[in-house]
Amino acid sequence: MSYFITTTAVENTRSLAQSALPDAPVVPDPPARPATVRARLSEALRTAARHELRLADRIDPRCEPQLS
Numbered sequence: 001m002s003y004f005i006t007t008t009a010v011e012n013t014r015s016l017a018q019s020a021l022p023d024a025p026v027v028p029d030p031p032a033r034p035a036t037v038r039a040r041l042s043e044a045l046r047t048a049a050r051h052e053l054r055l056a057d058r059i060d061p062r063c064e065p066q067l068s
Contacts, residue, residue, distance in 0.1 A: 056063060
């Protein structure tokens with residue numbers, strides 16, 4: 001019995017939600033800009049790396065950067 005009540009409630013809610021604005025205009029989502037986000041993130045990471053290198057040089061200028 002409770003399954004019938006739950007199912008009926010869900011169906012009623014769906015039909016009410018779908019009939020709320022039947023003729024409303026559909027606005028497309030703006031296109032995602034992953035390239036821009038990647039470029040900004042890359043630049044932020046490069047800036048942080050340069051900052052870390054400058055800080056390391058100030059702490060101990062004798063250290064050579066190790067490339068791995």
